[in-house]
Amino acid sequence: MLSPETLIKAYALGVFPMAEAREDERIFFVDPEERGILPIDAVHIPRRLRRRIRQRPYEVTINTAFDAVIDGCREVTRQRADSWINPQIRQLYCALHRLGFAHSIEVWSKAETGRGELVGGLYGVALAGAFFGESMFSRSSDASKIALIHLMARLKKGGFVLLDTQFSNTHLEQFGVMEIPREMFRQKLEAALATKAAMPMDSDDWPLVQSFLQSSTETS
Numbered sequence: 001m002l003s004p005e006t007l008i009k010a011y012a013l014g015v016f017p018m019a020e021a022r023e024d025e026r027i028f029f030v031d032p033e034e035r036g037i038l039p040i041d042a043v044h045i046p047r048r049l050r051r052r053i054r055q056r057p058y059e060v061t062i063n064t065a066f067d068a069v070i071d072g073c074r075e076v077t078r079q080r081a082d083s084w085i086n087p088q089i090r091q092l093y094c095a096l097h098r099l100g101f102a103h104s105i106e107v108w109s110k111a112e113t114g115r116g117e118l119v120g121g122l123y124g125v126a127l128a129g130a131f132f133g134e135s136m137f138s139r140s141s142d143a144s145k146i147a148l149i150h151l152m153a154r155l156k157k158g159g160f161v162l163l164d165t166q167f168s169n170t171h172l173e174q175f176g177v178m179e180i181p182r183e184m185f186r187q188k189l190e191a192a193l194a195t196k197a198a199m200p201m202d203s204d205d206w207p208l209v210q211s212f213l214q215s216s217t218e219t220s
Helices: 004-013 047-055 066-074 087-099 143-158 182-193 206-215
Strands: 016-018 028-030 034-037 044-046 059-062 102-110 115-127 130-138 162-166 178-181 217-219
Touching: 004 016, 004 087, 004 115, 016 087, 034 182, 044 047, 047 143, 047 206, 047 217, 059 143, 066 087, 066 102, 066 115, 066 130, 087 102, 087 115, 102 143, 115 143, 130 143, 130 182, 143 206, 162 182, 178 182
Parallel strands: 044 217, 130 162
Antiparallel strands: 016 028, 034 162, 034 178, 059 102, 102 115, 115 130
């Protein structure tokens, strides 16, 4: 069984854990030749999504339901036949969350009284000025995309300089994800680890999101 401390050391070296399948007990570390990153200061936000965010269709929180978010990320759906998050990985990240290194963004449906259902979210690991995005899920339209924008607004406010997405995919391409060589990523990681940053824990991050929308690039 890996320890949370070993996992933190792995992130500092630029590698991250995965499993072949949801119920596969084995864990291996990945060090891609090409690494995906999202530029926090130059993110692209499509016009339609920008309008959707400003409508505030959901309630968005931070670190209020970490276990439920990681369970949402590992659940089997019509779109996802399996997951790389096995029970040991789940246990490790929940431990990192309790230690203050792993964070979740939760997206909730709105209800007439109180909070509605969890409809999306994401989680990842913060280490100095780097944030390592791990996984996201969505049960409602645009929920994971809105979670990502709320995350990036907090990262920018908190002084983070690196958002690692591990890989590139079509979901992230609309936001301007870049693939860079392993050595370049390690250079950026080294600089990020030498940067002081702190995740803003404001219960209401809407002012941060508004500022972030104004400073980001709009795409069609």
